[in-house]
Amino acid sequence: MSTVHVSFDQKAYDVKINNTAHTQIGSEILAVWSLRKIALLTDSHVGPLYLTATQQQLEAAGFDVLPLQVPAGEQSKSLTVAGELIAKMAAAGFTRGDGLIALGGGVIGDLGGVVASLYMRGISFIQIATSLTAQVDSSVGGKTAVNLGNTKNIAGTFYQPDLVLVDSTYLDTLTDRDLVEGYGEVVKTSALDSQEFFDFTGTIQSTQDIRAHAQKLSQLAIAYKAKIVMHDEKESGQRQYLNFGHTIGHAIELLAHGNLRHGEAVAIGMIAMTERMAREDVSSDDLTNALKVRLEAVGLPTSSNLIGTPEFFDHLINDKKNRGGVLNLVALKKIGDPVIIQKKLADMPTFIK
Missing domain, CATH: 1.20.1090.10 (Dehydroquinate synthase-like - alpha domain)
Known part of the structure; x- marks a missing residue:
């Protein structure tokens, strides 16, 4: 396993690069978060492949998981979808002590970061990057955003995660x-x-x-x-x-x-x-x-x-x-x-x- 440490004045976290991380999600999350509610956000491409196994690992570790799935694609990077997700989390009783995990590629990472930064003015956030774009670029550095109409990434925040997991075996299910x-x-x-x-x-x-x-x-x-x-x-x-x-x-x-x-x-x-x-x-x-x-x-x-x-x-x-x-x-x-x-x-x- 390789670890890249990212440190800012008021925030530090690790990016863990390991081709067995997908089997250790419960323990990896438990190492940085206390037990809490977790909104597990994914999309209609990644969800059928990895959502159930990820949820089971988190629940086995003791977390209370709310699975959330949005349609795959840029159309889900919108304020409307972000608002709908926030409403579902509020209905499930999420508090400022809870967290959100983005399980997916760049779109889900961006959308999840925006939702986490806005919910009750900020809850904990973790990324599990499943696309090469997310693994090599968008999951690191804290830039989150959604689109507005035909303007890309116009509404967003700088919001650093608590952990990023990068596992190249997720790439096996990507098309060329x-x-x-x-x-x-x-x-x-x-x-x-x-x-x-x-x-x-x-x-x-x-x-x-x-x-x-x-x-x-x-x-x-x-x-x-x-x-x-x-x-x-x-x-x-x-x-x-x-x-x-x-x-x-x-x-x-x-x-x-x-x-x-x-x-x-x-x-x-x-x-x-x-x-x-x-x-x-x-x-x-x-x-x-x-x-x-x-x-x-x-x-x-x-x-x-x-x-x-x-x-x-x-x-x-x-x-x-x-x-x-x-x-x-x-x-x-x-x-x-x-x-x-x-x-x-x-x-x-x-x-x-």
């Missing part, structure tokens, strides 16, 4: 597409981190390689993200580096109306941003090609005709990196050397074309 979209975030992190990590992603040539090396990929990605967020919990400085590929990616993800997964959109966003930054001598064509090789090796898309449409620029206005009409764009000067480039929204059409 669901697995590979999470790998987009791995390539992003490797490029931000170091030549050594980037070289390792260069050895990944198939979905089978991702599955075979999932635990090491998680360890490396989580270690980098933990280092970044511990220095900048609320995204006022270097935590913005983690948005590499996301400004363009979020816009086209929304415009695709479900036809692009998050990691697929981020992959496209990384290439689009690096190509344009190469034109301005911030990045290089060699870097663009190196990223493209890693993404295309596992079938991730690297281009989209949604970039540059009028609707695309409309979405940039609501981007969280918009500061008074100026976007903080993340670029790579070279591997392991990210930089923030400021662009006025008014200048983005020229930059993007």
Whole structure:
């Protein structure tokens, strides 16, 4: 087992990476929480696979479990669904001494974090990450959010969990597409981190390689993200580096109306941003090609005709990196050397074309 310790001024927790964690849930939770009511939140994809076994382990450890299941997909990341979950917890008599466990991928982690942060102004929260996206990225660092209409992650909180469990055996039940979209975030992190990590992603040539090396990929990605967020919990400085590929990616993800997964959109966003930054001598064509090789090796898309449409620029206005009409764009000067480039929204059409 590998453990990454995440520590802030007023909060600390462990991310435990272990391919047997799914068999030790009761004891792992009991090690950090006293006996209490637990809202066990999952979705319609993960629930049929893991909800019953997880609930049984928690109840065997002495916890009182309220299972909660929402439809799978981004449509469940809404204030309406969050309100419905809060109402169910209130009806079940949950108090501030109780807790919520998010059993699922990025959507469930985000939704669960929002609900936990809002219920009675905050109850305990734990994540059991079952997708590669959640395991390597979204479960660590405390960013939670829901969508509002066509605006992604516009309502949310910074809310740190008490524990994160990462078990690569959960990935066995993911489709190749669901697995590979999470790998987009791995390539992003490797490029931000170091030549050594980037070289390792260069050895990944198939979905089978991702599955075979999932635990090491998680360890490396989580270690980098933990280092970044511990220095900048609320995204006022270097935590913005983690948005590499996301400004363009979020816009086209929304415009695709479900036809692009998050990691697929981020992959496209990384290439689009690096190509344009190469034109301005911030990045290089060699870097663009190196990223493209890693993404295309596992079938991730690297281009989209949604970039540059009028609707695309409309979405940039609501981007969280918009500061008074100026976007903080993340670029790579070279591997392991990210930089923030400021662009006025008014200048983005020229930059993007």
